[in-house]
Amino acid sequence: xxxxxxxxxxQETAEKLFGKGVKLDRPYSLWKDFDKELAKxxxxxxxxxxxxxxVLTLPERQMVACAILAAIRAGDELKLHVxxxxxxxxxxxxxxxxxxxxAPYAGMPAxxxxxxxxxxILQERGEWPIKR
Amino acid sequence: xxxxxxxxxxQETAEKLFGKGVKLDRPYSLWKDFDKELAKxxxxxxxxxxxxxxVLTLPERQMVACAILAAIRAGDELKLHVxxxxxxxxxxxxxxxxxxxxAPYAGMPAxxxxxxxxxxILQERGEWPIKR
Amino acid sequence: xxxxxxxxxxQETAEKLFGKGVKLDRPYSLWKDFDKELAKxxxxxxxxxxxxxxVLTLPERQMVACAILAAIRAGDELKLHVxxxxxxxxxxxxxxxxxxxxAPYAGMPAxxxxxxxxxxILQERGEWPIKR
Amino acid sequence: xxxxxxxxxxQETAEKLFGKGVKLDRPYSLWKDFDKELAKxxxxxxxxxxxxxxVLTLPERQMVACAILAAIRAGDELKLHVxxxxxxxxxxxxxxxxxxxxAPYAGMPAxxxxxxxxxxILQERGEWPIKR
Amino acid sequence: xxxxxxxxxxQETAEKLFGKGVKLDRPYSLWKDFDKELAKxxxxxxxxxxxxxxVLTLPERQMVACAILAAIRAGDELKLHVxxxxxxxxxxxxxxxxxxxxAPYAGMPAxxxxxxxxxxILQERGEWPIKR
Amino acid sequence: xxxxxxxxxxQETAEKLFGKGVKLDRPYSLWKDFDKELAKxxxxxxxxxxxxxxVLTLPERQMVACAILAAIRAGDELKLHVxxxxxxxxxxxxxxxxxxxxAPYAGMPAxxxxxxxxxxILQERGEWPIKR
Numbered sequence: 001x002x003x004x005x006x007x008x009x010x011q012e013t014a015e016k017l018f019g020k021g022v023k024l025d026r027p028y029s030l031w032k033d034f035d036k037e038l039a040k041x042x043x044x045x046x047x048x049x050x051x052x053x054x055v056l057t058l059p060e061r062q063m064v065a066c067a068i069l070a071a072i073r074a075g076d077e078l079k080l081h082v083x084x085x086x087x088x089x090x091x092x093x094x095x096x097x098x099x100x101x102x103a104p105y106a107g108m109p110a111x112x113x114x115x116x117x118x119x120x121i122l123q124e125r126g127e128w129p130i131k132r
Numbered sequence: 133x134x135x136x137x138x139x140x141x142x143q144e145t146a147e148k149l150f151g152k153g154v155k156l157d158r159p160y161s162l163w164k165d166f167d168k169e170l171a172k173x174x175x176x177x178x179x180x181x182x183x184x185x186x187v188l189t190l191p192e193r194q195m196v197a198c199a200i201l202a203a204i205r206a207g208d209e210l211k212l213h214v215x216x217x218x219x220x221x222x223x224x225x226x227x228x229x230x231x232x233x234x235a236p237y238a239g240m241p242a243x244x245x246x247x248x249x250x251x252x253i254l255q256e257r258g259e260w261p262i263k264r
Numbered sequence: 265x266x267x268x269x270x271x272x273x274x275q276e277t278a279e280k281l282f283g284k285g286v287k288l289d290r291p292y293s294l295w296k297d298f299d300k301e302l303a304k305x306x307x308x309x310x311x312x313x314x315x316x317x318x319v320l321t322l323p324e325r326q327m328v329a330c331a332i333l334a335a336i337r338a339g340d341e342l343k344l345h346v347x348x349x350x351x352x353x354x355x356x357x358x359x360x361x362x363x364x365x366x367a368p369y370a371g372m373p374a375x376x377x378x379x380x381x382x383x384x385i386l387q388e389r390g391e392w393p394i395k396r
Numbered sequence: 397x398x399x400x401x402x403x404x405x406x407q408e409t410a411e412k413l414f415g416k417g418v419k420l421d422r423p424y425s426l427w428k429d430f431d432k433e434l435a436k437x438x439x440x441x442x443x444x445x446x447x448x449x450x451v452l453t454l455p456e457r458q459m460v461a462c463a464i465l466a467a468i469r470a471g472d473e474l475k476l477h478v479x480x481x482x483x484x485x486x487x488x489x490x491x492x493x494x495x496x497x498x499a500p501y502a503g504m505p506a507x508x509x510x511x512x513x514x515x516x517i518l519q520e521r522g523e524w525p526i527k528r
Numbered sequence: 529x530x531x532x533x534x535x536x537x538x539q540e541t542a543e544k545l546f547g548k549g550v551k552l553d554r555p556y557s558l559w560k561d562f563d564k565e566l567a568k569x570x571x572x573x574x575x576x577x578x579x580x581x582x583v584l585t586l587p588e589r590q591m592v593a594c595a596i597l598a599a600i601r602a603g604d605e606l607k608l609h610v611x612x613x614x615x616x617x618x619x620x621x622x623x624x625x626x627x628x629x630x631a632p633y634a635g636m637p638a639x640x641x642x643x644x645x646x647x648x649i650l651q652e653r654g655e656w657p658i659k660r
Numbered sequence: 661x662x663x664x665x666x667x668x669x670x671q672e673t674a675e676k677l678f679g680k681g682v683k684l685d686r687p688y689s690l691w692k693d694f695d696k697e698l699a700k701x702x703x704x705x706x707x708x709x710x711x712x713x714x715v716l717t718l719p720e721r722q723m724v725a726c727a728i729l730a731a732i733r734a735g736d737e738l739k740l741h742v743x744x745x746x747x748x749x750x751x752x753x754x755x756x757x758x759x760x761x762x763a764p765y766a767g768m769p770a771x772x773x774x775x776x777x778x779x780x781i782l783q784e785r786g787e788w789p790i791k792r
Contacts, residue, residue, distance in 0.1 A: 074637035109338035206505035241734035373602035470769035
């Protein structure tokens with residue numbers, strides 16, 4: 001795949017993930033502040049190469065991304081990806097369950113931090129409390 | 133739900149997860165060596181309460197468990213749950229993709245450790261290489 | 265032990281740990297916001313089964329809980345358990361020493377975060393500086 | 397306190413902690429292989445300054461050290477300190493309970509790794525299973 | 529080296545690292561609030577013994593310290609050492625590259641947290657954006 | 661830069677880092693076992709884009725990589741990069757000092773694991789003990 005095709009795919013995937021819902025600062029602008037070239041390389045690799053793969057559906061990939069970010073307790077990044085998960089159609093109740101599933105492995109502090117972030121994003125989106 | 137019902141559900145869920153595939157030591161016998169009563173409490177809580185919930189399907193729950201265990205780099209526990217994931221019907225190619233998805237967040241050492249564990253379990257199950 | 269007995273024991277232990285000192289949000293209400301049934305299961309398991317055991321005295325258990333939470337750098341949860349430690353009679357000077365003991369293993373950032381949390385709770389309780 | 401007094405105290409404390417039980421490689425000899433001077437500084441600081449303090453009794457300090465090392469999943473160092481804990485008179489059943497207490501915070505992989513190390517050391521010391 | 533010489537060296541090294549740039553709370557005063565004697569021991573060991581060694585130049589040591597603190601995601605401590613790195617003459621562009629180098633190992637959340645801290649310190653020092 | 665140029669640069673950089681010293685399994689072959697296409701993307705991004713940048717010299721970059729890998733306690737990956745560091749000309753004594761510098765931040769278990777890996781690689785290269 002040539003470079004132009006990667007850039008186009010990067011933009012389309014980014015739009016699906018981050019184009020609606022809560023407006024949040026994205027790391028891309030932080031990277032660009034330090035190095036324009038590398039910012040593009042990061043973005044093309046993560047969004048263009050990895051996130052554009054279709055072995056997992058986008059909702060599946062986002063559920064996994066949220067599980068990982070919650071497990072390593074990366075709250076800011078999690079905020080971004082909880083929002084993206086809802087943008088691409090993850091079921092809200094399933095996402096809560098992903099965070100409960102952290103309990104026996106990553107511990108309750110990880111569960112609590114993830115649920116706090118999740119509740120906050122749901123509130124900002126006007127989707128709180130979760131409908132069943 | 134009364135205690136008997138929980139115990140029954142614990143055993144049924146444990147059977148689905150760990151009843152076939154590679155034979156591995158399960159932590160339950162380690163806990164029991166130190167404290168029989170608490171071993172039961174752990175097991176009833178984790179397998180009987182948490183793993184028996186149906187918000188996520190068992191394959192979805194196992195994919196998430198594998199993502200979390202790989203993210204915190206808990207290789208022994210991951211071995212157990214990779215095997216369980218395959219037992220309950222996770223698609224092998226999707227599970228590999230879960231581990232690739234670790235790359236931008238938990239880092240390449242987490243990716244590599246997870247893929248090593250996964251390849252080893254697939255080999256022991258006679259399911260290597262993955263068919264597409 | 266039947267379910268009613270567990271619930272009673274959960275409430276009694278929670279009262280001893282969190283019933284006085286600084287008023288803080290407890291994770292129980294966060295869990296309940298997402299799932300009432302699982303919130304009860306978490307609470308019964310952690311407070312009713314684990315914290316109600318008597319192999320360690322409550323002050324010993326709290327000292328250990330504080331050591332663990334400080335080691336994994338879980339500041340919010342630590343705040344709750346530093347307060348609980350003082351509620352059940354941990355000696356303030358010993359608790360400070362627990363945090364110093366983190367230095368060679370969990371590193372100075374863990375020491376510093378724990379001491380900051382501890383000083384803040386002692387101040388809010390009107391017990392600062394520690395008497396010797 | 398002058399340097400000679402610190403060195404004497406370092407040796408006395410090291411003897412109490414590591415002078416009996418299972419024979420294990422101690423990090424001091426590893427440090428010395430790379431830098432003799434710094435090895436002494438590490439040892440004087442950790443064993444001479446920190447471990448020689450009396451705010452916590454040695455059994456209390458070892459219980460806390462074991463909780464911390466188990467929480468950060470440092471198995472080799474934990475082996476050393478589980479042995480030291482038993483050398484200075486920690487009650488074996490209490491030490492097991494310290495590791496169970498990891499469950500809600502550091503997660504089951506931390507519990508399991510700690511119990512495995514502990515069982516191994518108890519076996520090598522001929523003190524397995526724990527008497528009650 | 530006698531105790532007086534260590535104290536002198538501790539003060540000189542501390543002055544080089546923290547004597548200019550952004551004014552930040554240093555952990556020494558936090559330690560002292562809890563224990564004067566141990567605060568001195570920590571300081572003499574870290575600044576007097578370790579940071580005063582000359583195998584690495586001070587700019588090299590600070591680059592390494594920043595890499596480590598960013599990798600373990602210790603933002604407050606990183607702030608202090610990013611400032612110190614600039615005080616002892618680290619090249620600003622190289623320090624940014626250290627943080628980019630985290631990407632494949634410690635993951636993007638570590639990169640992002642480090643770059644945020646770094647941009648903030650550069651702004652407070654009036655050295656933003658970095659000149660090339 | 662077009663794709664062919666990136667591939668060429670990836671190979672040249674990989675050769676400098678891993679082309680001599682101890683023969684070790686490289687993660688590239690593990691990735692390829694699961695997904696050929698993604699293996700190339702990982703390699704082009706990490707080695708072709710990131711490691712080929714010249715803001716840091718290769719010895720500087722390797723010192724930083726070793727500091728990061730030791731801090732997150734990724735022993736297998738560290739082995740690879742300690743060997744690469746020596747291949748590109750890092751001074752052996754400086755690399756040891758990088759690992760000592762972990763002590764106050766990442767803790768002694770990180771120091772000890774890194775020094776063990778380092779000593780092992782130096783022995784396999786026939787460069788032990790370090791000359792001064």
